Amino acid sequence: MNFVKAKLELEKLETGAILGVLLDEGEPVRNVPESFTEQGQEIIEVKNLGDHFCLKVRRQK
Amino acid sequence: MSLTEQQIERYSRHIILEQVGGAGQEKLLRSKVLIIGAGGLGAPAGLYLAAAGVGTIGIVDSNKVNLSNLQRQIIHHTNDVGVEKVKSAENKMRAINPDITVRTYQTRVNAENISDIIRRYDFVIDGTDNFPAKFLVNDACYFDKIPFSHAGILRFFGQLITVLPGETTCYRCIFNAPPPANAVPSCSQAGVLGVLAGVVGSLQATEAIKYLLGIGDLLTNTLLTYDALTMEVRKVRLNRNASCPLCSENPQITELKD
Numbered sequence: 001m002n003f004v005k006a007k008l009e010l011e012k013l014e015t016g017a018i019l020g021v022l023l024d025e026g027e028p029v030r031n032v033p034e035s036f037t038e039q040g041q042e043i044i045e046v047k048n049l050g051d052h053f054c055l056k057v058r059r060q061k
Numbered sequence: 062m063s064l065t066e067q068q069i070e071r072y073s074r075h076i077i078l079e080q081v082g083g084a085g086q087e088k089l090l091r092s093k094v095l096i097i098g099a100g101g102l103g104a105p106a107g108l109y110l111a112a113a114g115v116g117t118i119g120i121v122d123s124n125k126v127n128l129s130n131l132q133r134q135i136i137h138h139t140n141d142v143g144v145e146k147v148k149s150a151e152n153k154m155r156a157i158n159p160d161i162t163v164r165t166y167q168t169r170v171n172a173e174n175i176s177d178i179i180r181r182y183d184f185v186i187d188g189t190d191n192f193p194a195k196f197l198v199n200d201a202c203y204f205d206k207i208p209f210s211h212a213g214i215l216r217f218f219g220q221l222i223t224v225l226p227g228e229t230t231c232y233r234c235i236f237n238a239p240p241p242a243n244a245v246p247s248c249s250q251a252g253v254l255g256v257l258a259g260v261v262g263s264l265q266a267t268e269a270i271k272y273l274l275g276i277g278d279l280l281t282n283t284l285l286t287y288d289a290l291t292m293e294v295r296k297v298r299l300n301r302n303a304s305c306p307l308c309s310e311n312p313q314i315t316e317l318k319d
Binding site for chain 2: 001003004005007008011035038039040
């Protein structure tokens with residue numbers, strides 16, 4: 001559901017805008033960036049904040 | 062319209078798809094599909110359209126469920142024998158998905174009533190089981206310019222084509238007119254593999270959903286044939302017929318007739 005909810009948030013943005021997503025370690029941080037990349041979105045960074053991660057993704061389409 | 066938490070969970074497998082997303086799912090929820098015939102083809106089509114969250118589904122049938130239907134009309138159960146097919150279908154579609162609206166038409170389509178029914182919909186699925194009805198659906202959808210899926214099954218063989226009226230090959234481009242009565246047997250005479258209805262009806266639902274989402278390649282100008290015995294699937298390219306009695310520049314058919 002992480003990717004589903006993140007994708008729905010990204011859909012609300014204009015093309016070119018950047019979404020920040022907080023993700024738990026493990027499957028969420030492994031799968032969500034990969035899913036966005038597969039769908040042609042641009043990963044700006046995945047930052048380790050200690051007990052969770054911050055993903056920044058730019059809407060390309 | 063924005064999706065509720067429950068809808069996000071229910072339709073998550075759609076939303077994940079690049080070609081669907083939340084926007085696509087919302088499109089489906091706003092869409093209206095009519096299924097003419099709650100039998101072999103209409104049954105799986107109705108179930109899958111309900112599961113997909115097509116917001117309004119119309120279902121037309123004048124018959125009641127009988128025991129011989131249950132071999133292939135999987136929307137009807139043993140307890141439904143004697144029940145109107147449209148009621149039985151409505152109950153199962155809403156049991157799968159209470160989000161949707163189901164409109165039932167306890168009637169047989171004819172030249173008098175079909176236009177008023179189909180005009181309220183974005184797409185029509187022809188699930189009828191006789192040639193006059195198939196030609197009527199083709200003609201009515203042409204006059205009102207409503208895209209539809211035509212399909213037919215018999216024994217181990219199925220076929221389907223999607224028609225964008227006025228743009229792509231219609232049923233009369235391929236077959237001018239219904240065959241003489243008794244020239245082609247019905248399923249009750251020749252038999253039909255039950256699961257064939259599931260395959261072909263599901264393909265019709267697939268075409269409807271793709272049309273509503275505006276994705277993929279529709280089976281327009283293309284007759285898909287399926288032989289369940291040999292598992293041979295063919296796509297036969299069919300151009301519009303310049304002499305079609307319905308959709309050509311010089312049509313002979315200009316109104317609906319039974």
